[in-house]
Every structure is written in structure tokens, then in C-alpha cells.
Amino acid sequence: MALTPEEWDAVRLSLAVAMRAVLFGMPLAVGAAWLLSRGRFWGRPVLDAVVHLPLVLPAVVTGWLLLVLFGIRGPLGGPLLHWFGVRLVFTTAGAALATAVMAFPLMVRAVRLSLDAVDPGLEAAARTLGAGPLDRFFTVTLPLILPGILSGGVVAFAAGLGEFGAVITFASNIPGETRTLPLAIYTATQTVDGEATAAKLAVVSFTLAVGLLLLADLLGRRMQGWLGR
């Protein structure tokens, strides 16, 4: 089952887009999870809802919202293009942004679960030993939630490989630029004699997804053991 260069492109692009989505999305997800797990402020339920929105909204709507916000005349996309010369619509970076937004709830949930499991008593102990807030976070909290970050990251990566609706709406379907695995499969199904391509790419998709889910589980368990629990 050999892949053609175009098919390889789609696989590579999917990997690159999902990787960027997780790398850039995860720090924000950790921040959001921290606020949701430890924060005591009035807007917490609102933040919780906003974080989970991509999970329940039609992906096309999320993509459309991104178009409105990050379009070259949008309230965020305009300044971005004007000041930094960065255009997100119809680019690989845009596909990564759309993927990151869609995978965001998955990352936040995984990190939040592990944050909730961290004994605040350990942070209190670190305080009495002279550790300030950032010091405590990086030496105690972060290492303890690393299993959640890693397994959440792998799951988000796996889901990101297959993000379709938001990507096609926001970043379109440009070969070599934004045509990721699912978009390539979709395109193949719309093409005469595309069945072989669709089938091959579906097998790749399936294999990646199963492999990554198994990896996430293994990582989670390994890390727990590493933490001595």
C-alpha cells in the first residue's frame, strides 16, 4: 500500500498541523485548567462554558467564528496582518489555529483532571519551605500534572489529525497548505476514481488514531509509576 506524493503531503501536513496545535494550545490549556481548578472568581462558569464551546458547537460554526475574528478585516486578524504581517486565513498556521481551538477542550479537561488530583497540601508544604508562587508551580504542581499534560496532549494530537469542519471553513482546502488527512479523504471521495486514495488514507488515519490512543494510555500509566504512586 504505497502512498502517492500528494497523499504523503496530506499525512505530513496533518502531523505538522496537529503538532503545532498542541504545542501552542497546551500552555494556554494549562492556564485555563489552572483558573478552572483553583480560581475563585465570578466568571468561572462563563470561562468553563467558553472553553467547552468547541465541543458542542458545530465545527463549521467554530470555523466561521474564527473567520469573523481572524479574517484579514476581522478585529484580531486585521491588526495581526497590519502589525506583524501574519495572515491566518487559508494558511497552514490558520489550519493549526482552527485545530488548536477544536482540541482545546480536550487538553483543558485532561489537565484539569490531574490538577484536581494534586493535593493542595503539597503546595502548602512547598510554601512553608520558602517557595513562592511560580517556584511552587514549576517545581511541584507542573511535575505532578505532567502525566495529564502528556496524555491529554497525545489525545488532542490524535483528535487534531482528523479535524475537518473548522479547518475547511477557516483555512479552506488548499493542497500542500491546508489539505490535511480528512480533507484529502473528503476530496478523494468527491473525485472520480478516488476510492483507492480514500481507503488508503482512511487506513492511515485509523492506524494513527488507535496507536496514539494506546500511547496516551501507556504514557499516563508510566508517568504515574514514575511519580511513585
Add this chain to the structure above:
Amino acid sequence: MLEVDVRHAFGAFRLEAAFSAPDRGVTAIFGPSGCGKTTVLACVAGLLRPEAGRVALGPETLFDGAAGRFVRPERRRCGVVFQDARLFPHLSVETNLRYGLRRAQLGAAGPAFAEVVELLGIGHLLARRPGRLSGGERQRVALGRALLSRPRLLLLDEPLAALDADRKGEVLPFLLRVRDRFGLPMLYVTHALDEVDRLADRLVLMAAGRVLAADTVEALSLRTDLPLAGRRDAGAVLACRVARHESGRGLTALSFAGGELLVSEVPEPPGAAVRIRVRAGDVAVATAPPHGISTLNVLTGTLEAMEPSGAHEAMLRVRVGESALLARVTRDTLDRLGLAPGRPVWALVKSVSLSA
């Protein structure tokens, strides 16, 4: 000197505690579960900001509700040993121990790493993870970690409460060593009287969010008006010295201010300070010098006070020289012997009931 005067409310529970603790020695905060003793400790550590009051350590005010002053716990230099040890599970024992040391104030004096490791006997554990330690080992590491943070005050929150009797015995001697070696003031929260007897110099007695009394362990042990006297293990605590060993008889003579007591032989050398609790239930009282009895210790004294204890019993305080003993007897005995304050009596204490 540590001065504490804090007020705080959680729902229906009100804490209003004030006491002070000297710069040397161990001050135990003793009371039943839920009396607020751990909350007091949290106020001193800074892990809880009380609603009002003041906490001062020597010249430094750590908390002053009226002035709005609150020193964060990371700047208080109060080492804390928690009941559940709270070792960092992702760090080795050695890294745990060095956690506070690395963050200690520059120029703060304190024991060196090697000294603490040696004193606590944890050298063979350094490379391990906390998850692989026994409960007793964990508490020793936690104690070392707190000591190495160069604290001005050591706060211990029921450090032995989660351990079974054997494990307790594994940790208690190390607490004594730390007390004797470093001269660091210690505030020790507990609800176990035997720990108070072994460790503490002073006692702050708490109940329902309030301080009932604060004094030396010996002085409070003689008060018949405190809840302490109602306990089955109530009794006078005597500060003694080992006078001599009578190895042929399997006995040790302990001298105290007021006389001598023979006890089953103890390992401490002559001259060593030991403290014993003479349980009131183990003391009998006679109104004439007794003859032909197995009891070795017959101390001459004067009945000083009588206090009803429960429905059918009474607590007697017998002055023996500069010290005093408590004796628990039935009300019937009071009438039968015609006991009244001022009467000369003989207090009988069985040697086997005493353990140093």
C-alpha cells in the same frame, strides 16, 4: 518568644486562642480532635489567615489583623512537619530534603545536610522515592526537610498520629534527638498524652476553640480542675533523675524533688533526666504506715486537696516534699478513712506501674 492571639470562625466553630511559647524547648498544644489546635498551628505557619488577632515571633510581627500585616508563609521561616508528611512524590528523598535548604535565607544558621541525615538515620534512603518509604521513614524525612529549611521555629502537626505504635516508636527517639541537639523552639500539636510526657516542656491545653490553661507539663498534670484529670491516664508528671541502678534487684532509683521512687530498671545512665507519669489510678493512699505489702514505694505526704471525679470517684492531691502526686480513689474511701485536707497520709506506688 512566640506570642499567639488569634480569633477565627468557620461556620459554627469559633477559635479564640491566646498563649505564648518560650524560645527554647517543646510546647505541646494538646486537646481532643476538633478543638482547633491544628488551626492554631496553621495560623502560626501562615497557611491560614485568621480573621483577627496577632502572631509574633521574637521581635517580628508575623500577623497583625488590626494593622493589616500578614507575612506570607514562604517568608516566615517556620518549618512544618505535617501529619501526612507531604513529601513531594516526584522527587527523591535527597531532593526533598534539599528543597527547603536550597530556598533558605542566605546567612540563616542551621544544621548541615550531612548532620541532619546522620541524626535522623536516613542516609540509606536518600536515593529512594517517598512512595517506597514506610510511614516512620517518611516522617523522619519530613522532619529533616523542615529542619534543613533553616527555620526559626519548628511546627509539628500530629506527626505521629498516622502511625501505629511500632512506627511511633521508630520516630519518637528522633524527635527527642532533634529537640536536644538543635535547641530549636518547637510547637507540637497532639492528642496523645504519652507524646506530651516524652517530649514537651510546656503544655497548652485546648478545648472547643479555647485555651483552658498553659503551663509546664508537671504543673498542669497536678491540676484537678482540668479535663486532664478526668482521663483514665491522668496522673502527676514528675521530673526525675536516675539516682542509681540496683541491678541485682532489677530496679532503678529515681530521685525527684520530694523523695525517691524505685522503678523497673531503665536503660538511662545515672544522672540522666527522665520524666515519669505516676497515674492516679496506680496510687493508693493509707492513713497509717503500711506493713507487709509488696508495694516498694511508700511516700510520706500530706493530703492537700480532694476533688470529686465522676459520679463515684475522687481525685486526691498528696503533697510529697516539693512535689505532689495524684491518687484516684472511690468516694467510699473518703468516708471510710475520714480523709480531709491537711491529714498526713502515705502514698503507695507500685514499681511495675511506673515506666520512664
